[in-house]
Amino acid sequence: IIVFIGFLIYSIINNFFPSIGALILLLMLPLLPWFVIKALSFNARNSAIQNIRFTFNGTYWDAFKVYILWPLLLPFTLGLIYPYLLYRQKKFLVENSTYGTTPFAFDAGPKDYYRIFLGLVIPFILVIAIGIAIQFVIPFISVLFFLVFYLYAFAFIGAKSNNLLYNSSSFAKNGFSSTMEVIEYFVIVITNSLATAFTLGFFHPFAQVRAYRYQIEHLELKSAGNLDQFIADERKQVSALGDEAAEFMDFDIGI
Numbered sequence: 001i002i003v004f005i006g007f008l009i010y011s012i013i014n015n016f017f018p019s020i021g022a023l024i025l026l027l028m029l030p031l032l033p034w035f036v037i038k039a040l041s042f043n044a045r046n047s048a049i050q051n052i053r054f055t056f057n058g059t060y061w062d063a064f065k066v067y068i069l070w071p072l073l074l075p076f077t078l079g080l081i082y083p084y085l086l087y088r089q090k091k092f093l094v095e096n097s098t099y100g101t102t103p104f105a106f107d108a109g110p111k112d113y114y115r116i117f118l119g120l121v122i123p124f125i126l127v128i129a130i131g132i133a134i135q136f137v138i139p140f141i142s143v144l145f146f147l148v149f150y151l152y153a154f155a156f157i158g159a160k161s162n163n164l165l166y167n168s169s170s171f172a173k174n175g176f177s178s179t180m181e182v183i184e185y186f187v188i189v190i191t192n193s194l195a196t197a198f199t200l201g202f203f204h205p206f207a208q209v210r211a212y213r214y215q216i217e218h219l220e221l222k223s224a225g226n227l228d229q230f231i232a233d234e235r236k237q238v239s240a241l242g243d244e245a246a247e248f249m250d251f252d253i254g255i
Contacts, residue, residue, distance in 0.1 A: 033063035044097060050231050058096035066092045083113040086161065094169050108168035116160040120153055151193060155186035166219060173224035180218045188214055 014021025037058055044056040066088045073081050087110045094106040127149045135142040159180040166178035192207035221227075 029068065030064070033060050033067050036063050036067055040093070040096075049099070052100040052231065055098045056096055057098065058092060062092055062096070083117050084110045087113040090161075090165050094165070099171050102172045104169055104171045106169055108164055112164055112168070113161070116157060116164065119160070120156060123149070124153075148190070151190050152186050155189040156182050158189070159185040162215060172230060174227065174230070175222045175224070177220040177222050178215075178218060179220075180215065185211075185214060 010021065010024060013024065037056075037060060040056040040058065044054040047054045066085070070081070070085045070088055074085070087108065090108070091106050094104045097104045127146070131142045131145050131149075134145055159182045163178040163180055166176040169176055188210055192203070192210060195203040196207050
């Protein structure tokens with residue numbers, strides 16, 4: 001409600017006083033990393049497996065670099081830095097996350113993300129050529145053709161980057177296996193898009209559930225050993241950490 005009221009006030013100001021609206025947007029920009037940190041911390045804190053919670057320990061400055069500084073280079077590099085930006089954001093997300101007291105590791109590199117986008121170069125060239133040819137005959141069909149390719153590119157990048165994210169993440173030698181298929185995910189994306197459009201947006205929550213369900217159904221935890229023993233040991237460490245925090249909170253810092 002607070003965010004909606006704030007957005008409503010900003011929209012009214014921006015509509016009548018565009019210069020003031022632009023200034024407000026500029027002043028609010030440094031708050032974006034703070035919102036990201038708080039959102040990730042909230043999600044982690046409210047997620048748990050077998051009574052062991054996740055945590056997120058990213059700093060404001062690290063978030064500022066990957067969500068403000070690096071994106072500023074996009075227009076100056078004609079978008080070519082985007083795969084590297086995506087790599088930095090995923091690395092920031094994974095390496096600042098922990099399961100109990102055990103941190104996650106991320107072993108993917110920038111070249112892995114560039115390889116994903118290079119996989120779209122030839123299809124993109126073919127689509128541009130075919131789309132231009134169709135435009136001279138049936139302009140409306142060319143628009144639909146480009147729209148379908150956009151959704152395919154979205155599904156392609158989504159499936160490939162999601163697989164890379166999980167297949168490159170690990171904690172205490174335990175890893176993951178993500179096996180999303182581009183065509184299968186593309187079918188979900190295009191049907192979700194059509195259903196959301198024809199229902200004027202009311203299908204959107206169901207579309208999100210369909211997409212998340214597909215991702216989860218193709219995600220597997222690969223244990224390097226006795227996972228039950230690891231969880232038991234981790235639970236002991238978390239309990240000890242909680243005891244120390246409780247003792248610290250007993251210290252009277254009031255007036």
